[in-house]
Amino acid sequence: GVQDAPLLCPHGHIDPSWLADEAFRWSSPTELLVKPDHYLVRLMRSQGVSEAQLGIRPRGGSGKASGDGSMEEVADDREAWRTFCAHSRVLRGTPTALWLRESLAQVFGWRDWPLGVHNADASFDALSAKLASAEFAPAALLQRFGVEFLSTTDAASSDLRAHTAIAARGLPFRVVPTFRPDAALQIGASRWRAEVTALGVAAGVRVKDYASYLRALRARRAAFKRAGALAADHGVDDLRRTPPRALPLHAAEDIFAAALAGDAPPSSAQAAAFEGHMLMQMARMSTEDGMVMQMHCGVHRGHDERVARLYGPDMGGDVPLPQEFVHSLHELLNAYGTHPNMTIILFTLDEAAYSRDLAPLAGTYPALRLGPPWWFHDSRNGMRRYLEAVTESAGIDNLAGFNDDTRALPSIAARHDLWRRAVAAWAAEMADDGVFSEQEAREVVWELAYGRARAAYRIPAEPEAG
Structure with a gap:
């Protein structure tokens, strides 16, 4: 049936360098699922979560992010994932939530949804371990x-x-x-x-x-x-x-x-x-x-x-x-x-x-x-x-x-x-x-x-x- 038909992807924004290097691996679920997803980042921002809290560095690669004259340390990937999980309820009702839930379940086998403070570290560790393997290249x-x-x-x-x-x-x-x-x-x-x-x-x-x-x-x-x-x-x-x-x-x-x-x-x-x-x-x-x-x-x-x-x-x-x-x-x-x-x-x-x-x-x-x-x-x-x-x-x-x-x-x-x-x-x-x-x-x-x-x-x- 149509559910098993091949996927044609004639327009998208996947980084070709990911596919050029056989050894490439994402370092964490934050790098893969949070930082590049402007749908998700936009909604987090709407609830007062800053880019720095999500581990996103300003242009130039500085370890600090400045907003209205203030300076803010950029979170590491684990802390950024915790912040994302703590605020993930903002995604409810959006296609972003559906895509994320289905990706976690069908791709990574993670079915403890919704994400939250209670499972942030466990999900980070489980997903990071899988991303390190060739199966998840x-x-x-x-x-x-x-x-x-x-x-x-x-x-x-x-x-x-x-x-x-x-x-x-x-x-x-x-x-x-x-x-x-x-x-x-x-x-x-x-x-x-x-x-x-x-x-x-x-x-x-x-x-x-x-x-x-x-x-x-x-x-x-x-x-x-x-x-x-x-x-x-x-x-x-x-x-x-x-x-x-x-x-x-x-x-x-x-x-x-x-x-x-x-x-x-x-x-x-x-x-x-x-x-x-x-x-x-x-x-x-x-x-x-x-x-x-x-x-x-x-x-x-x-x-x-x-x-x-x-x-x-x-x-x-x-x-x-x-x-x-x-x-x-x-x-x-x-x-x-x-x-x-x-x-x-x-x-x-x-x-x-x-x-x-x-x-x-x-x-x-x-x-x-x-x-x-x-x-x-x-x-x-x-x-x-x-x-x-x-x-x-x-x-x-x-x-x-x-x-x-x-x-x-x-x-x-x-x-x-x-x-x-x-x-x-x-x-x-x-x-x-x-x-x-x-x-x-x-x-x-x-x-x-x-x-x-x-x-x-x-x-x-x-x-x-x-």
């Missing part, structure tokens, strides 16, 4: 989960050495990179010039003007393709600010030249226009090299400025943002929405856009597919809302199935299981109401659990030669 866990295909997310300037090492290991499942050029496209960001330099070094191209910049991006896309990449990923935080729209060539060249010279940063309007222009260039390159274009839209990043300043991105300081797609995507979809070599997969944190904008658009343009519920909506109820919002206008074949989009490796199987259960419950209800025949319901569950992801991301049945 990253690749071994993924094989146990039945992973067939997994994509990581990698900066355009990545040297992809980890992926070279992964390929040399001959793992029983396929691991490929995903091209993530955001840092090289966000021309208004303080780190942009450094990233463009790194891009040029990785590409072997001296980036001196707009034309050489495009050559460097194409060269890196080609390198990712050689490493097996099937997709590019674009974090378009606010599509209303940076709608994909092409600039006249001279305008793009002028904005780029001024920003590269560093004499003065581009204005907010210039940066937004250039970033929107570059989304059109990325789309054009996707039609040339066949890489799927993913767009994740609708998030106010760094809303908690203290968190962003001290700990950087992806630390739980972000919130959803309303979006508008009909006008914002008009130029992109009219240029490439019917191109035979193009697939665009859209994700959003604006649930109101599902039925209003996205489902009708996906039911119109052959190149467009809708990604699964993302981030704040990757939950039992969020999945139900998504299916009810999109299927009447988009159908099933215009959806991209499921991807787990996680940094928390042990939760991968639990996330897929939740999706499959949610889809099966919805399809059974549709069959009871006469919308699907029983055969159609079974087909729909299989498609949404496995078939749609394979089709949308063009995942080959066997590794490609060469």
Whole structure:
């Protein structure tokens, strides 16, 4: 049945270095389950638990963390686990609690739930002992989960050495990179010039003007393709600010030249226009090299400025943002929405856009597919809302199935299981109401659990030669 189907993971954030080194082991459950999980850290913070109490160091690696002028010692892993367990009740009712409970039970055999002060040390010791063994190495866990295909997310300037090492290991499942050029496209960001330099070094191209910049991006896309990449990923935080729209060539060249010279940063309007222009260039390159274009839209990043300043991105300081797609995507979809070599997969944190904008658009343009519920909506109820919002206008074949989009490796199987259960419950209800025949319901569950992801991301049945 579908519960035993292999797992396709075409979008996620597993660190490829975990898989590159056969000897890699996580040092503790805190390192594996707490520190990298911004879903969990965000909720802990909401109840006054600091990052330092969870063992998280500020950028720069200092042993102290500063908030509003204060200094706080960073807890060691055992003490951080105790703090997490003491406050774990904050997770109740969230998908994070479900994923964690199922991961502890199914992966580690730990069934004394909920976690609390009473079992913090015992669970820390039991989990640490298991993590030290080869059976709980990253690749071994993924094989146990039945992973067939997994994509990581990698900066355009990545040297992809980890992926070279992964390929040399001959793992029983396929691991490929995903091209993530955001840092090289966000021309208004303080780190942009450094990233463009790194891009040029990785590409072997001296980036001196707009034309050489495009050559460097194409060269890196080609390198990712050689490493097996099937997709590019674009974090378009606010599509209303940076709608994909092409600039006249001279305008793009002028904005780029001024920003590269560093004499003065581009204005907010210039940066937004250039970033929107570059989304059109990325789309054009996707039609040339066949890489799927993913767009994740609708998030106010760094809303908690203290968190962003001290700990950087992806630390739980972000919130959803309303979006508008009909006008914002008009130029992109009219240029490439019917191109035979193009697939665009859209994700959003604006649930109101599902039925209003996205489902009708996906039911119109052959190149467009809708990604699964993302981030704040990757939950039992969020999945139900998504299916009810999109299927009447988009159908099933215009959806991209499921991807787990996680940094928390042990939760991968639990996330897929939740999706499959949610889809099966919805399809059974549709069959009871006469919308699907029983055969159609079974087909729909299989498609949404496995078939749609394979089709949308063009995942080959066997590794490609060469």
